[in-house]
Amino acid sequence: MEEGLHHKLTGINSSLPYFLPEVILVGGIILIVFVGLFNIGKKELLMRVLAAVMLALVLYFDIRQWLHEDNVRQLFLDMVTLDRAAILWKILFGTGGLFTVLMGFKYRGWYDKSGEYYALMLSVVFGAHLVAMASNLLMIFIGIEVISISSYILTTFSFNKNSTEAGLKYLLFGAAASGVMIFGMSWLYAFTGSLAFTEQSFLEMLMKADALPLIIASLFVTAGLLFKISAAPMHIWAPDVYTSAPTPVVAFFSIVPKLAGFAILVRWMLVIKLFGFSPVDWAAVLAVVAMLTIAIGNFSALWQNNAKRMLAYSSIAHSGFLLIGLVAFSELAIQSLLFYAAIYILMNVAAFIYVSYLEREYNIINIKDYKGFVRTSPLIATVLVVIMISLTGLPPTAGFTAKLLIFSALWDGYAATDHTMMLYLLIFGLLNAVVSLFYYLKIPYFMIFKEGAHEGKAKKLYTIENFLGFFMVLALLILFFKPDGLMRMINSVSFAF
């Protein structure tokens, strides 16, 4: 007993160096909350810089891990697993977090709440880091709850009626979803007597389990994860939340928590598929989910007047496209999924940067308000056009490359398995790319084709976030013409299948 404890303590101790990014995150959260207690001038800027520095540090250590870690490491008594896939995901979260933090927090209330805001941001990133590495059901639960609870609060950070309502809805839905998830987990625990879901014994026990309970339990858990990626039918919270939360938060929600969900889903699917012995035809289930998600996202987006709400639905549709990687579920598919995720971060953040810029400076909220904006700033108009093209998935943007890869993977999966569902998904997905053109084109359409009231010079054009967005757009173009680098990076992650 004594020895076991000692063994455990040393294990924890030796794990700490590999936990540096997370430690920094926690430190950062505490620091920001602490500094936030003082009422000082230019507090928001200070907080922002602080958060950005913290995230940059995190990113730095993430990248160090990427460069130096070639092995799979079990940390903290096998609670978490640090492998290259997890590091790559962490880099993506760090990047996404950094981008959104740089967008700033422009709430002008009676009391500056930026300290809490950035602290919560960091805690979501922290949760995402945990989730990406989780190799224990408990870790999944904790990671997801850290993300969720922080998100609930962030949702209300517009401090108005809608925002609070959305927060409540998000919370109730999320609580119910996580309840369902842990109920499912408890059953899995019952089947296997273990929570370490990546272990061989866990799989063996699952294979012995009865079909019906196993189906229900694994679906329950999966549903909890689908909630995070806002996939149908667990997507319903998303539009409300996305509409009423502050725009940077929305950008953030559409990236970090969602990709965290994908990070764990990839790992989870590997387990739950039971090497193809699962009683559930997961490819079919996920294909249906993906189709529903794409359809709901795209078709609902068609009728949105609010730019943010449209982007919210669009991000649901993108979840569907990302899910395609899980449907195909081969090495190529997961790599394509990662590629898509990386590109998705770029284009989505860029889209939100400019939508929030226009909202802030020109009070442009509805799509109709974009009328004639091209005359005010042709540059921003052009950049927005490129972003929308990328979101649609047309060349010459990386959005196209991402779609090409993910559909290639799906096609390859189809060719290998002859699973008709995949073919339907392929056709459906591609046709939906056409449908999506409708609403993505709306913004350029109003901006360029319609005469509007906007005239004169662009306001506050030269801000950090505009530059950031501009570089993202450049990156989108460059990654179309030369995706080799990013792809090689992703290629170096090996997935055991």
Added chain:
Amino acid sequence: MTIENYFILSAILFCIGMAVVITRKNAIVVLMGVELILNAANVNFVAISRLDNVQIEGQFFSLFVIVVAAAEAAVALAIILKVYKYYNTTNLNEINQLKG
């Protein structure tokens, strides 16, 4: 008492919780429904943990669930307070400004 009885208990708790979540109109009551669901899981975890005397992971899990549920409840109550300030009600049917 066989382990099946715990399962049945937890299943009943889960269903009641779900029913409460779906049907009750008061936000706080709904929150209680969520707690019921979580506790249904807890019952399972603890019960199964009995079979596994070495690791007792299930018990740890349920501890975490309780902690998280508490945190969640704290946040939820704060938000519900806010909502009440805006809407003067906690009736979820009336809190539906956002739709479509």
Added chain:
Amino acid sequence: MLNDYLLSTLIFLPLTAAVIIALLPQPAKQFYKYIALFVCFVQLILAGVIYFGFNHNLQGVREIESFQYTEFTPWINFELASLGKLSANYFVGVDGLSVTMVLLSVVVLLIGVVSSWNITEKAKGYFSLYLVLNAAIIGCFVALDFLLFYLFFEFMLLPMYFLIGLWGGPRRDYASIKFFLYTLLGSVLILIVMIMLYLSVVDPAATAVELNLASNIENVSPDIVQQVQDMLLARQVPVENLVHTFNMVYMTDPGNYIPNSVMDVQVVRELLGQPARLLAFLLLFIGFAIKIPVVPVHTWLPDAHVEAPTPISVVLAGVLLKVGAYGLIRTGYLIIPDGAIHYAWWIGLFGVISIIYGAMCALASRDLKKLIAYSSVSHMGFVLLGLASLTSEGVSGAIYQMVSHGIISAALFLIAGVVYDRSHNRIIENYSGLASKMPKYSIFVIIFFFASMGLPGFSGFIAEVFVLLGSFSSSVVNGLIPRWMTILAATGLILSASYYLWTIQRMFFGQFFTKGPVEANSLTDINRREYLMFIPLFVLALLLGIFPGLILDLINQSVSLFVETVNNHEFKIPHNN
């Protein structure tokens, strides 16, 4: 030196100019059109260099080494996990099939700039978009890599969308979005096939390098290629060494297909109960048919044409439609010849339907531009019919028709533009007796109308006659097209005579008067700039009508190899009874 980068110059010159125009300050407004004109003119000269330097004896088509003016730069290379490697290259070059299209586009694009001379509203956007469109068009015709082709193909959409949507007529919103959606739908179908293809085809040269059979791509000899192909067939190439390629020329060689891949040539894979290759051909066909356009999917064309500004109509009809037909030739026919043969009957039928249907709709059109737009549908039907016949005459005729229609339809849309510029009305009934009011204009109208209805002496005649001869002899040569189709198609000639002559009779003959919103005084005869556009087109149409050798000499070798390749393809023909 120049020859090495000729095609790239042709593509990137307008792109650069577009960027320059976009960056120039507003006061430099009046220079935009001069820059555009200069660029197009330089392109014309470069195209002239290509024309005179073109070796008529090199065939291209499926022989990678006999393409001319080729440029090869590695573009995208990365690993596709368990599938091997993906390689897309910046690979451009021309053979007889594409060089004519390049020449045509350069001419039409130059004319387009001249006819844009009066565009002053948002000139910066207009000319930069125009030049981007220009680059994309040329790119489409010279690309030999499917991904590159697809890039340019898609890249045409957006400038076109804005050009129609911003400078178009009253219903431009509707027309532009319809255009965009239709063509995007088409390209999505093409995308599916592109994915199917590149996952099934390997680059034997690069694979040889991967297998250490050669030190680099330049050192790969035909023997090594053969060796790789044999290994491939025997499934001796390790998966991680396969280099998947987008190279369209490699795709034409059955030896480069991975055994048991979806597009495999040895084993017929089925998709949804259909042989995969046939399905792929069908998708390609529909995808390109939208662009051509072929009748059931043509409805975007009349709207787009009617609403587009004159120069854009000119480019749209003169060049863009050819991209569809060219794409079908380069990809559909060459890569999936089994599908081309299998569906030849249907392709011919759709060609004939387009001919008749388009002519009928033209007959019923009240709008001059719509009439011309529908006549385009009708004339492009001949291209389809000629292709479907797969005889030397038919295919030569089809390509000739593409060139000819490019020139003549450009002129026709300019003609419609002349009236519209002056009176902002194109309804035929609103005019009468223009011949007395605008005699010079009427002369050109009559010339081009007759040219378009296939009057001998003009290029359209040679094209249509050879399409008809080809499709007629197809029944004897390869039995693809039944004879009644040709006879039916020939009746299209009667219909085209009727709608053109009827228009002449209504608009140009009779007593001069105008109706409705048309101001009689606004109708002045054509000016010098318009002469400048009509005369070169007239000369070209006439020259090509009298000396068909000008074009036929360029394409002969390629066409003959094309016909042979498709007719005697080594792909297994799937039989489904």
Added chain:
Amino acid sequence: MAISPERFRKAASRASSGLILLGALLSVYLLQLKWSGPDFHTRLEWFSIEGLPRLTAGILLDDSAALMLVVVNIISFLVHTYSTAYMHDDPGYRRYFSFLGLFTFSMLGIVLADNLLVVFIFWELVGLSSYLLISHWYDKESAAKAAKKAFVVNRIGDVGFLTGLAVLWIQFKTFDLEALEALMANSSIQNGQWTSFLGYSLNADWLTIAGIGLFLGAMGKSAQFPLQVWLPDAMEGPTPVSALIHAATMVAAGVFLMARVFVLLDINALTFMAAIGAVTAFMGAVAALAQHDIKKVLAYSTISQLGYMLMGIGVGAYDAALFHLFTHAFFKACLFLAAGAVIYALHEYAHKTNAHFDAQDMRNMGGLRKRMPFTFFAYLVSTLALIGIPFFSGFLSKDAILSGAYAWADVMSQEALSWHYIIPDLGFFTVVLTAIYMFRQLFLVFFGKLRIASQDQQAGLQAVKEVPPVMRGVLVVLGVMSFGIIWSVNPFDQSYSWFLGTIEVPTIVSPGFVVDWQPRLIELSLRNHLEVMAISMAMIVAGGVVAWYLYRPGSKYERTYYKRPATMNKLQALSYNNWYLNDFFNVLVKKPVTAVAQGLTRVEKQVIDRAINAFAVINVIIAHAISWIDRAVVDGFVNFSVFFAGRVGVMTKSLQGGKIQSYILIAIMGMVLMILWIIW
């Protein structure tokens, strides 16, 4: 011509006339050289398509081509000369002459081309110049319509021509006439399969189709039943044009083409041609009976005569048909130009007296003989030639055709009574009708009193003046050519003709042809010559008597003619309206085409959109909820795919009801459904 400045208009037109005169002289010289000598053939490579024999273009000059060359050049020259006077006040003078030049050029192209594709090219160009010349007075609605009709109807024939070409192409891969002849001789028909030397094989019916296809082209150009409708309308063009194009040369191009491809035709195609020719000859003659327009009579007469010629070719009387072509070219040109002179004179008269009347309507004419003697004599001579009176050219050629037809009927029916005799009988009957309508015209125009003057008392016949000397000269030349003596030493027997003596009937080489068919024809036609002559003489006399009885000056008809309505009874209406062929075409072709065209547009507009709507209606559940949104949709998203996509969109977003508990319920239901689906 077109680019010459206005003030040189006269000089330019003279120059072009001069050039054509030069051409005419050259062609006479060529004829001299070529006559009875070997055929002259040059070829130039034109272009090539890989894998096929090279396409050549060149000149093939045989006897008939050389003769045709002379005819075209001479008549063209005469018409040019005539036109300098006739058209000299016309504002479109320069245009007129340039088109005339274009026409002459293309006509010579047809004559000389050695290659059917090149023939087709010039064929179309001739059609074009005809179109342009008919629409010379383009501001006249009727002229514009007539031009369009001429071109479109010709196009119908051209499709046949092209089909014929295509059949020959797939069998022989060449269009060269000499090569075709050789290849055709080498092809064979076995078991109903027609196999060419190159090894291509087709059903034997295609040989007939090729012949009929080519003939269809000729039917269009030579105005044969049922495509003759355009020719009468084409009279809207200036009269010299009618003389040159629509009487002497272009319309004869069809006959000439048939002569060129004669050797390639098979017996069925020939029979078809003979039948069509005979029917056309008869119908044209009937239609000419009741016309009131001086040019229309001549137009129908032309149709009828062209019918003779094609019947001649069809019955194998190749030489006779060509002979008739040449004689007809002169006398019909003469008739037209004389009619033009009449019209010109009446125009001048109208101008002088400020009277307004239709200068082409015979109801306004009469008695012009006294004031226009030259014109009258030219008219008289050529009328006699047309009717076929001995001593005149028409007699020789027409009798040759008729005896050929008679012999043909004998051969075909194998001396038994069969339908084949209808063809020569129709020919003979047409002779009667020809005599009637021509005498009618002669009487009505030149005899009696000037009817328009009897109404308009101020200026009588005296005001009518003979036409200018240039025109008179032309009439004289043409009139002289109508005398039989020019064509044959023995005016009663065409076999003495230098023409028929030289032109040899080429041997038909198409496979499956009975070898002794042609020799028997020649033998029989020589034998029955006297009978035929006797019959046709009788016919002419009969016709002349009837015409005299009906239309002589002072007859009831003549007296009431001025006030006569267009038609009096059904029969006349039938004739006047050219057998109602126009209406027939309208009902059978034009209306359906227009209807289909409009229908298709309607389909475009409505059915496709409707179909999409119908598709959308499948979503009944949501359709109603959506209808108001449809109305609210603005700004260009009114697209049918939006209907459907939008409906789905509303359905999906309507999940978003705003109530959190329903959200949860939906999610749970979704999961339950999924579980059920998996368990299933």
